Amino acid sequence: AQKVTQAQTEISVVEKEDVTLDCVYETRDTTYYLFWYKQPPSGELVFLIRRNSFDEQNEISGRYSWNFQKSTSSFNFTITASQVVDSAVYFCALSEKGGSEKLVFGKGTKLTVNP
Amino acid sequence: DADVTQTPRNRITKTGKRIMLECSQTKGHDRMYWYRQDPGLGLRLIYYSFDVKDINKGEISDGYSVSRQAQAKFSLSLESAIPNQTALYFCATSDKTGTDEKLFFGSGTQLSVL
Numbered sequence: 001a002q003k004v005t006q007a008q009t010e011i012s013v014v015e016k017e018d019v020t021l022d023c024v025y026e027t028r029d030t031t032y033y034l035f036w037y038k039q040p041p042s043g044e045l046v047f048l049i050r051r052n053s054f055d056e057q058n059e060i061s062g063r064y065s066w067n068f069q070k071s072t073s074s075f076n077f078t079i080t081a082s083q084v085v086d087s088a089v090y091f092c093a094l095s096e097k098g099g100s101e102k103l104v105f106g107k108g109t110k111l112t113v114n115p
Numbered sequence: 116d117a118d119v120t121q122t123p124r125n126r127i128t129k130t131g132k133r134i135m136l137e138c139s140q141t142k143g144h145d146r147m148y149w150y151r152q153d154p155g156l157g158l159r160l161i162y163y164s165f166d167v168k169d170i171n172k173g174e175i176s177d178g179y180s181v182s183r184q185a186q187a188k189f190s191l192s193l194e195s196a197i198p199n200q201t202a203l204y205f206c207a208t209s210d211k212t213g214t215d216e217k218l219f220f221g222s223g224t225q226l227s228v229l
Contacts, residue, residue, distance in 0.1 A: 009155070035217070045158075045205065045220040091157060100148065100209045100216050101171065105157035 002027045004094045006106035013082055014114050021077040021109045023092035029053075034068065034075040035093040039108070045091070051075065082113045118142045121206050121221035128196050129229050136191045136224050138206030146209045147189040148218065149173075149181060151202040158205065164189055196228040 003026040013019045025034065036048040049059060051068050059066045063080045079086050092106040119140045128134050138147065149161040160173030162181040170181060178200060180192045193200055203225050207218040 004157075037218075037220075043203070043223045045207075045218070047217045047219070050217055095216075099211070100146065100207075100218050101160070101163050101165075101173070103160070103218070105159075107155055107157040 002094050002104050004106035006109050008109045010110045012112045016081050018080050019082050021090050023075045025073050025094045029096040033095045036077050037091045039089040084113050087113045119221040121224050125225045127227045132196050134193045138189045140187050140208045144208040144210040148207040149191045150205045153202050198228045201228045
């Protein structure tokens with residue numbers, strides 16, 4: 001069965017610090033998709049990234065970067081030079097074969113960025 | 116206006132009452148989902164629908180029912196609410212084109228069952 005573990009329940013940093021949110025996953029499938037979603041204090045979840053199991057290239061989008069390593073079954077998310085607006089709960093999720101009906105979420109990591 | 120709209124945003128009800136949460140979308144997506152979020156537990160899928168005639172149970176469907184009234188509308192009902200159904204409920208949509216599928220969420224409905 002598929003499983004997503006976000007071991008960090010809460011993280012608190014000071015503005016401009018770099019922070020990495022960990023995500024470890026379990027699946028028996030060779031084809032799968034990994035996601036990160038952001039839930040700001042307003043409550044609505046926002047899609048950040050989708051990565052398939054055949055693409056291990058790291059991705060950078062502005063201050064956000066993702067490190068996908070199949071060898072350690074990890075898909076970690078780094079925010080560089082954090083800002084107060086990055087404060088949110090971040091969810092990692094896994095879908096076998098890509099269908100959202102099979103999407104399994106981790107329990108989330110609450111990030112607080114203090115000024 | 117939001118692409119995925121949930122009503123109400125907040126609801127307090129009593130044990131045993133029937134309650135309906137509504138979701139409408141303007142994204143033109145075929146696929147719609149209902150999730151619940153509990154503190155420290157992430158999101159869990161309740162029901163999903165791939166089109167008007169296709170309804171499927173998710174991970175935690177017991178105690179819930181759904182209705183897909185139209186492509187744009189998907190409602191969630193609690194026939195007889197109980198306190199452990201107190202949670203934040205999210206509706207989501209997706210448009211699976213090729214292999215690119217991602218979820219678009221509503222703002223959530225906070226339900227409290229007393």
